[in-house]
Amino acid sequence: MNFHISFKVAILLLFSIKLSSFIYAVEESSPFALNSNGKHLFILSGQSNMQGHRPEEAFTPSIKAALGNDKVIIVQDAMGGQPIKRWWKSWKTINGKISKSNGDLYERLMLKVRKFIKGEKINSITFIWMQGERDANMGLGQVYEDSLNGLYTQLSNDLGRKDINYVIGRLSDFDLKNSRYPHWSMIRKAQVKVAESNPRFSWVNTDDLNDGINRKGKKIKNDLHYSAKGYKILGKRFAMKALKLIKRGTNN
Known part of the structure; x- marks a missing residue:
């Protein structure tokens, strides 16, 4: 009798070990398995075309479907008609002139970010940037590449992370001849x-x-x-690129 019970216990124990191994293997095969207790932070900012983007239409549903409703933090803050200097504090003209308004919209954005991440364990951070129209219009394309890199470094330093993902929305084909916005093509190339x-x-x-x-x-x-449909597609594309970068990061 005791032998029979011991044999059943041994079988159950062996089954439990195999089941645990299987679950572990499934979890490890998930592209988002690493640091699964944390949350994924998405920061979206820029000017009018980011302001026109409504995360709830496509971006948020796509992200939550992939990562889970309780695993994401999404913060969007944008203002139309603004140059990148309103975000990058160290922005300078080609002649080295610094503007007094540098970084004020960045500070507004970060107030929101810090509020949402307080007390949270952050698994990954993805910064999504849709801007450049104003700089193209003002002829500031020559410093735009440095501005994009500078903004990323600024955010990385402030959040203490060197592994932030960066998704940039490239300017559309609105003025490829540069007839109305003289640095339109230059900004696109820099992006x-x-x-x-x-x-x-x-x-x-x-x-x-x-x-x-x-x-x-x-x-x-x-x-x-x-277009109305275009903004929804934009949200889906932002999500697709962001998820791809997160997956790539967890596999490194």
Whole structure:
């Protein structure tokens, strides 16, 4: 009798060990398995086309579907018509002139970020940037590459992380001839150059998002801003690029 019970216990123990090993293997195979107790932070900022982006339409559902409802923190803060100097504190003109308004919108953004992450364990951080129209209009393209890199370094230092993912929304095909915004093409090239300079960086194409019907019901063609459908697609693309970078980071 005792032998029979001991044999059953041994079988159950062996089964438990195998089941535990299987569960562990499944968890380890997940692209987001590392540091699974923490949350994934997404910071979205920029000017009008980020302001027009509504995370709840596509970005947030896509992110939560992949990572879990209780595993993400999403913070978006944007203001239309603003140059990148409103975010990067060390911004300078090509002649080295510093503006007094440097970094004020960055501080506004970070107040929100710090509020949301207080007391939280952060697994990964992804910074999503959609901006550049104003700098193209003002002819500030020559310092835009340095500005993108400087903004990233500033955020990394402030959050104490060197592993932040960076997704850059490239300017659309609105003014490829540079007739209205003299540095439009220059800004586009700078965005791609920075995005392709680091395995933690990526960029999103927006060339097909500015045709159709905008949120006011007006038909647009090759517009500065995106259509209602375009903003939803933008959110999905942001999410896709962000998740890909997170997966790549957990596999390193």
